[in-house]
Amino acid sequence: xxxxxxxxxxxxxxxxxxxxxxxxxxxxxxxxxxxxxxxxxxxxxxxxxxxxxxxxxxxxxxxxxxxxxxxxxxxxx
Numbered sequence: 001x002x003x004x005x006x007x008x009x010x011x012x013x014x015x016x017x018x019x020x021x022x023x024x025x026x027x028x029x030x031x032x033x034x035x036x037x038x039x040x041x042x043x044x045x046x047x048x049x050x051x052x053x054x055x056x057x058x059x060x061x062x063x064x065x066x067x068x069x070x071x072x073x074x075x076x077x
Contacts, residue, residue, distance in 0.1 A: 030070055046074050 023035040024044040032045035054074040057063050062075035 026064070026070075030068070042071055042073060 024032055024040055024047075026045050027033050032040045032042045034040045034044075053065050054062055054070050056075055062070045062072045064070045064074075
């Protein structure tokens with residue numbers, strides 16, 4: 001019974017965390033914003049971005065999936 005309660009508690013806390021990460025997005029200027037449009041730390045957007053979204057181009061500059069410049073920290077994430 002204790003294991004069932006523990007599993008239920010872990011599931012309750014794991015699900016909101018997934019939606020929390022998806023709430024942060026980069027705007028057109030490359031600034032990180034939350035779901036209400038307020039500025040947020042760039043690290044939060046990097047954590048929310050799917051792996052492989054940011055890549056280095058031939059000149060070593062970080063770019064997003066659309067080819068626009070991005071912060072170099074995002075390519076390292």
